[in-house]
Amino acid sequence: MRAHHRDGRSPEEHEEPSNSMARILVIDDHDTLREGMTVTLTRSGHTVSAVRGGADGLAAYRKAPFDLVVTDLKMDGMDGIAVTQALKALDAAAVVMVVTAFGTIETAVKAMQEGAYDFITKPFTPDVLRAKVDKGLELASTKRRVEKLEARTAAHDADAALSHGSLVGDSEPMLRLLTQAKKAAQSDATVLVRGESGTGKELIARMLHQQSPRREGPFVVVHCAALAETLLESELFGHERGSFTGAVKRKLGRFELADQGTLFLDEIGEIPHSVQTKLLRVLQEKEIQRVGGEETLKVDVRVVSATHRDLQAEVKAGRFREDLYYRLHIVPLTLPPLRERPEDIPALARHFVAKHAPRVNRRIQGLEEDTLRALARHAWPGNVRELENIVEQALVFAEGEQLTPADLPVHLTGGAPRMDAGLPVPHGDRPLPEILEDLERQLIARAYEKAAGVKTETARLLGIKTSALYYKLEKYGFLPKGTPPEEG
Ligand SMILES: Nc1ncnc2c1ncn2[C@@H]1O[C@H](COP(=O)(O)OP(=O)(O)OP(=O)(O)O)[C@@H](O)[C@H]1O
Ligand SMILES: [Mg+2]
Structure with missing residues (x-):
């Protein structure tokens, strides 16, 4: 049996900066208050940086993030709400507490809606400040741990997809493509994968899914070229029982099956006009209607499509809807031929x-x-x-x-x-x-x-x-x- 760490925590958890020595940023234009908070928090063992305004605070945070930020709400120039918004935009994991004057609770609530974790009402005693800061630091350390876990999982997935998985190639054109693909994977944008036959379009589509925030969700493939018009339609959107001869029971469409995940539409250049029109509507409305059904169903699906054709030429020739083309190729990725x-x-x-x-x-x-x-x-x-x-x-x-x-x-x-x-x-x-x-x-x-x-x-x-x-x-x-x- 392996020896357990005495206090039951893994050795790794001890690497986390302890809450009793955190880096804290104090933003307040009121000198006495700012100095008072600095003294209280420094005495508790923290490293405190104090600035007079939001702009200076943001500049400091940009240089090196803090474990916690305490900001006054009412300040000249940038107020506490703006500071909270900017910090959250800079670092979604930022932990912010706002300082309010009595009677401005509504503004404090607004700050919390922007992502502040708590507020403290003036006047306050050093003990109350310490207690609230401790609570915030607890939250910060949980966030860091989650972030680390997520990063580790993501790195593991990327590894699996790239090294043992499948995607081989470190030529310049491939590396360029992989960089674009990694960026695209992080976004929820619709991707169009182009490339000659056999260049690895499906492989890239799978990688996009595996490296995306939707990786826990399903990856659903539709080979558009393989299906006749009516079949393709019910494959994509599903059908209700009795909606056409042979529809003996309700069938869920691939869009529904791909909910919370990624739908890969392979050989999108082959879909007939009528289905193009329906597909466009689904992409715009983010809801589907099964064939023969009345009900509209919300779907949350990221679409990746692929084609070996020059879709733009297909648009010019009148075979592919231009509006659908623009919907699909928000992020184009082109696989270089071998x-x-x-x-x-x-x-x-x-x-x-x-x-x-x-x-x-x-x-x-x-x-x-x-x-x-x-x-x-x-x-x-x-x-x-x-x-x-x-x-x-x-x-x-x-x-x-x-x-x-x-x-x-x-x-x-x-x-x-x-x-x-x-x-x-x-x-x-x-x-x-x-x-x-x-x-x-x-x-x-x-x-x-x-x-x-x-x-x-x-x-x-x-x-x-x-x-x-x-x-x-x-x-x-x-x-x-x-x-x-x-x-x-
Ligand atoms: N970079 C790569 N590393 C490893 N295997 C690859 C790579 N590119 C393609 N392959 C393999 O080559 C085969 C063809 O790839 P894939 O099916 O993704 O191509 P495609 O562009 O979708 O082709 P088609 O247009 O013919 O459908 C697959 O077996 C795939 O695993
Ligand atoms: Mg393919």
Whole structure:
């Protein structure tokens, strides 16, 4: 059994500045009173700074926060209410007590509404002042402890999301994005995540939630592209029983389910006009109506949406409502394509080896330098998702302890697929269909890359229909499932 601290408190709690030696700021323009309070509180063992006015007090607090502030209410210039407001704006955890004259209780109440914890009425004895200050310091130390706990939890969450969790990358463009994302996470603003397919939009959306004050609430995803118009509507807003054929019971919408949390609207560029209009109304009114329902329900939801499309171009083309666009992209975050941050490739590749090896091929420990070089030369039209797929596939083939260039698909290592070297020699443990699929995947990837991601051109190079290409791009993970064909 572990030894307990004698008084039952953890050693850490002793680090808290003791209430008997706190830093206190006294603000009063009345010399006698100010000096009297200073003497009383100094005798109690506190370190006291005394100033004549609110502006000086704020300046001092800005330099180094105090454990407690005692301010007179009625002063020339900045009065006690203004001081309280300013202090609270500066530091939400500031502990403020106001000094009132007899008969000004109403003003004191106003100060407490602004966040003062207590007031003291003139004239008062040193004992009353000491008692009230002690009460305030008690409160201050509780606040500090809570703040510390919260900071620790937040740091832990951020760690989980960034290091073991998932988000890998410390290239300049990624760091810039992460800084913006962290700031955005703290606010409740609506975020629009933009970026090509496979750049990590969903991952960022999850991080925004995990690092936000809503992290204890739900994170709810809607894949807008995957659902037909009427289904999407009832998915988002719910429906009442009998509101349409097949609505056999009441269904709660995702907005309701995301109450107090974050709603992630993936592929927002794909939602039909009618749903755009409803969505706009919900974002404006912060209330929903289930399909076929009368009742309006208040919802408290933070919306993060994502799209691989150029939404502004969609607005110009008349396919996306401009007013909704402005509602959604209050904070835009743009994920850089992988080809613009090749520095991230080695760390990502190692991350994916560590992520998939335990399941796919336990022998593999890492990647040879040459393998990393080959990966760095590729253009990655399918971005991080493509890299992840390639590493996972390579793991299936690999036989040594490190991934070698030979484990990579041939289009990555430069050579044209030659019958002798490029093709894996069947060794009985991989069936022919699997080998053929792999070959097909590699050929599609090469054509896709050569055509710089233009689907019609890729299909032409491969000699297949564009619709067939979409199917195959999705099958092999170059596109998310359910991607609707682009126009033109
Ligand atoms: N920076 C990163 N670190 C680690 N893994 C990543 C990173 N970016 C993306 N991934 C992984 O790549 C895959 C694709 O990411 P994600 O689904 O977030 O991309 P997306 O932009 O939403 O793609 P799509 O447009 O295809 O839906 C996921 O498995 C994700 O975990
Ligand atoms: Mg996605």
